Amino acid sequence: MxxxxxxxxxxxxxxxxxxxxxxxxxxxxxxxxxxxxxTRAAVLPMTLVSGLVAALLAVGAPGFDAGLLALAVAGIVLAHVANNLMNDLFDAQAGSDTATYPRALYAPHPVLSGLVSRRTLITAIVLVNAADLVILAVLAAARGLPVVAFAVAGFVLSVAYTAPPLRLKKRGLGEPDVLVVWGPLMVGGTYYAATGSITWPVLLASLPYGLLCTTVLMGKHVDKIPFDAPQGIRTLPVILGERRARAVTLGLMVAFYALVAGCVLVGAMPWPALVAVLALPRLAKVWPHFRRPPPQEPPAGFPVWPLWYAALAWVHVRQAGALLVFGLAVGAVLSPVAG
Structure with missing residues (x-):
């Protein structure tokens, strides 16, 4: 060759x-x-978009520093990598990840599939967290303790998602965890690192994309109800039941558009962010699938079975998130003109 x-x-x-x-x-x-x-790098764009939302809100704000912004975005992406690795480690240790559980079916589990050893996985976790710690030290030296507070809160919630004793996923709290982490903590923390300040409008503006990320987890947990319920893993969809959980996921998708409009009305986002409504046709295509049970067999060439609703939610999130970033970018370009 x-x-x-x-x-x-x-x-x-x-x-x-x-x-x-x-x-x-x-x-x-x-x-x-x-x-x-x-590392499940395919899902890292969710975190990158959170960083871009923060960046586009921060551009032009007093105290803005592009170098610190770049470090903060790198830090949250590395934190997501560490979170993925730690979830696989802790779930395998707890016995919830097995060869017949969806995690090992939609993609190879790092250890169960033999891709890497448990020791290699732990080494990777230590190295990624160490790199994040170096970034945190630089940001803390420049911006002070609030950066540490954002980072520690994100780390604690990431670990507590699967690790004992809290295991938030098992108690119906994993979904709110994702909303908080991918919304206020990532967007708010990155914004603070870039500007040295944080405001309530920024935290409000962090919620729409946080909701979108939550819809992916809701879809994934709906897919896993037949596997989670017998193990006593009481995710929010297990508690709600499949039909109600699918309806709630659709409600969160609609809430994204309502929140974007609300943020524009109160000045938390620039008016071009309304371009996100162009993703409504994609939602219209996803909607009927969420209104009915999943197919008995995967469609031809479907790569992540038995995940179904998670993949549908991701299709919507990918377009809606990209349009939101585009609208915020247009707003950032126009704001000096408007001012």
Whole structure:
């Protein structure tokens, strides 16, 4: 195989893993593809969008520092990587992740599949958290203790999501955890790192995208009801029941648009953020699927089965989040003109 062809093959492998959380079927796995799969890098864009929301709200604010902003965005992305790795470690230790549980079915579990050893997984967790700690030290030196408060709160909630003794996921609190982390903590913390201040309008503006991220987790937990309920894992969808949980997830999707409009009305977001409504046709396509039970068999070529509602929610989040970022970017460009 020529060098150029080998390069194209590797790139194709990386893109496939980034799109599906799985390695390409039937092909060898290079180290980059391996770690894309192990870290579940396919879902990291959710965190990157939270960072971009904060960045676009912060541009032009008093005290704005682009270098500190870049560090903060890198920090929250690394925190998401650490969270994914820790969830896999703690769930496997607790016995909730098994070879027949969805986590090991929609994508290879790092340890259960043999991709990496438990020791390697722990080493990766330590290294990623150490890198985040260095970033935190730099940000704290520049912005003070509030940065530490944001980071520690995010770390505690991330660990408590699956780790004993709290195991928030098991108590119906995992979904609110995601709303708080991907909303006020990530957006608010990144904004504070970039500007050295935080305001209530910024925290309000953090909620719409936090809700979108919560819809993905709600969908995932609806998919896992048949697996979670027998184990006593009482996620919010287990508590609500499948039909009500699907209805609540749709309600959260609608609430995203209502919150964006509310943020524009009170001045927490610039008016171009309303371009997010262009994702409503995508919601209209997702809507009927959430109104009925999942199919008995996966559609042809569907890569993340038995996840169904999570994938549908992600399709909506991807477009709605991208449009929100675009609208905020237009607002950031127009604001000096408006001022």
């Amino acid at each position: 020529s060098e150029a062809r080998a390069g194209r093959s590797r790139l194709s492998s990386w893109l496939y893993a980034l799109r599906t959380t799985n390695p390409p079927p039937g092909g060898p796995m290079d180290p980059v593809t391996l770690w894309i799969v192990v």
